[in-house]
Amino acid sequence: xxxxxxxxxxVKATGVGLHGGRKVTLxxxxxxxDTGIVFxxxxxxxxxxxxxxxxxxxxxxxxxxxxxxxxxxxxxEHLMSALAGLGIDNLHVDVDAxxxxxxxxxxxxxxxxxxxxxxxxxxxxxxxxxxxxxxEYREGDKWVRLDPYDGFSLEFSxxxxxxxxxxxxTSVKVDFATHSYIRDVARARTFGFMQDVEFMQSNGLxxxxxxxxxxxxxxxxxxxxxxxxxxxxxxKHKVLxxxxxxxxxxxxxxxxxxxxxxxxxxxxxxxRVLLEDREAWEIVxxxxxxxxxxxxxxxxxxxxxxxx
Numbered sequence: 001x002x003x004x005x006x007x008x009x010x011v012k013a014t015g016v017g018l019h020g021g022r023k024v025t026l027x028x029x030x031x032x033x034d035t036g037i038v039f040x041x042x043x044x045x046x047x048x049x050x051x052x053x054x055x056x057x058x059x060x061x062x063x064x065x066x067x068x069x070x071x072x073x074x075x076x077e078h079l080m081s082a083l084a085g086l087g088i089d090n091l092h093v094d095v096d097a098x099x100x101x102x103x104x105x106x107x108x109x110x111x112x113x114x115x116x117x118x119x120x121x122x123x124x125x126x127x128x129x130x131x132x133x134x135x136e137y138r139e140g141d142k143w144v145r146l147d148p149y150d151g152f153s154l155e156f157s158x159x160x161x162x163x164x165x166x167x168x169x170t171s172v173k174v175d176f177a178t179h180s181y182i183r184d185v186a187r188a189r190t191f192g193f194m195q196d197v198e199f200m201q202s203n204g205l206x207x208x209x210x211x212x213x214x215x216x217x218x219x220x221x222x223x224x225x226x227x228x229x230x231x232x233x234x235x236k237h238k239v240l241x242x243x244x245x246x247x248x249x250x251x252x253x254x255x256x257x258x259x260x261x262x263x264x265x266x267x268x269x270x271x272r273v274l275l276e277d278r279e280a281w282e283i284v285x286x287x288x289x290x291x292x293x294x295x296x297x298x299x300x301x302x303x304x305x306x307x308x
Contacts, residue, residue, distance in 0.1 A: 002126045002286040002296065004089040006030040008118030013109070015101025018075055018190075019062070021208040024097040028113060031090035033124035036250050037083060039066060039073045043096040052080065052248045054271040060264035064245050065099070074099035077264065078190075081244030082110035084252060085181030086119060087300040089126060105189035105213040106229075107240055111182055125285035128296070131255035133280050137269045142261040144270045149256035151177045151295025156238045157260045162193070164217045169232035174239050177295035185243070187229045188236035191215035194223065242267050249275065251283065254293070 007030045017024045031038065037052040050056060050066045050073055058067035065074035079100050083091065085107065093100075103109040136145040153175035160166070174185060194216055197209050209216075215233065216223045230236050238259075245267035246253055259266065274280055286292035 002289060002292050002300075003121040004033050004124045004126045005087050005119055005121055006032075006035075006090040007088070007114065008120045011113050011117035013101065013103070013113055015103045016208040016213070017097055017099040018102035018105075018208045018213065020097065020099060022097055024095060024099065024101040026101055027094040028117065029092040029094065030120070031092050033090060033122045035090040035092075037080065037088075037091050037093065037247075039076065039093045039095065041071055041073060041096075041098075042094045044071060052076075052250055054248045054268055054275065057248060057264075057268045060268055062264075063099075064241075064248065064264045064268065072098050075102060076100055076248075077241050077244035078102075078105075078107045079110050079244070080247045081240050082107040082114060082186065084243050084247035085186060086111065086114050087126070087252065088114060088119065090122070102190075102208060102213045105215070106237070107186045107188075107244075111186050125287060127251050128254050128284050128286075129249055129251040130282050130284050131253065131274065131280065132282060133277075135270065135274045135277060135280050137266060137273050139266065142263075142266060144257070144259040144262040144266045146253075146270055146274055147256040147258070149254065150293040151175065152253055152255060152257075152299060153177070154239050154242055154257045155259070156235055156242065156262070158235050158238055159261055160234075162217065163220055164222050165234050168228070168234055170235055172232050172235045172239060174236075175295070176299035178298070181243075181299075185236060185240050188233045188240050189213070189215050189229065190237055190241075191217070191234055194218045238262075246271065252299075254284070254296070 010029050012027045014025050039050040041048040050068050056066045059065045063075040064077040065072045131146050134147045155173040157171035
C-alpha cells in the first residue's frame with residue numbers, strides 16, 4: 001500500500017524567528033499513525049498543543065500561523081511545505097517560541113533535518129484528500145482555484161512592479177508527476193524589499209530578517225551577493241508557500257492548484273471553501289501501489305526510505 005510516514009528518530013535545530021528575532025529551538029519527534037502534524041509550544045506552562053488545522057490559521061499577512069487560546073505558532077509554512085514534499089504524515093513539532101525558526105528562508109534546511117532523522121513508513125495507509133469538483137476563491141484581481149487532478153500540480157503567477165523580479169520568470173507550473181520537490185522547489189527563499197524590511201523592523205516585525213534568510217532587494221536589484229538559486233526563485237517560493245499552506249488541511253492533495261497574485265490568506269480561504277463543500281472532496285487511500293496514480297508514486301519517490 002501507499003503508507004503513512006513519520007521520522008525514525010528525534011532531530012533538533014536552533015535558529016532565529018523571522019519576526020520576533022529571538023533564538024528558537026525546534027525539536028521534531030516521530031508520531032503514531034493518524035496523528036497528523038501537531039505543534040507544541042513547550043515554553044508555556046502547561047505546554048500548548050496546536051494540531052495543523054486550516055481553521056486555526058491566523059495572521060496571514062506575512063506568514064501562516066496557528067492560534068489557540070490566544071497563543072500562536074507562526075511561520076509554519078516552510079516546515080509544512082517540507083513535510084508535504086517528503087510525504088511526512090505524522091509528526092510532533094516542539095518549539096519554545098511563538099514561531100518556527102526561519103533558517104535560510106526556504107524549506108531546504110527542513111528537508112535536510114527530516115532526511116537526517118530518517119523517514120519511516122508506517123503500517124497504515126496514507127490518506128489523500130481528493131478534489132472532486134472545481135472550487136475557487138477571489139479577492140479583486142487575486143484568485144486561487146482547485147480542480148480535480150490525478151496527482152498534484154501547482155501553477156502560479158505573480159505581478160510585482162520591480163526590475164529585479166521582472167527580469168525573472170513570473171509564472172511557473174510544477175507537476176509532481178515529473179518534478180522533484182527537493183530539486184525544483186525546496187531551495188526557493190522568501191523575499192522582500194529593503195524599504196519594507198526597514199519599515200517592518202521599526203514597527204517590531206521582521207526583527208530576525210537578514211540577507212542570510214531572505215532575498216532582499218533595493219529599488220533596482222537583488223542585494224544578496226550570491227544572487228538567485230533558481231532563475232524563477234521568486235515565483236517558486238510562492239509555490240513552496242502554497243504547498244505548505246495547503247498541507248494544513250491534514251492530508252496530501254490530489255488536485256490541480258492554480259493561483260494569481262495569491263498568498264497565505266487566499267491559500268487558507270480556498271481550503272475552507274473546499275472543506276465546507278462536502279461534495280467537493282473525499283478521502284482516499286491506495287491499498288495496492290499499482291492502484292495509485294503514477295504521479296503519486298513519483299511525487300514521494302525522492303524520500304522513499306531504503307528497504308532492508
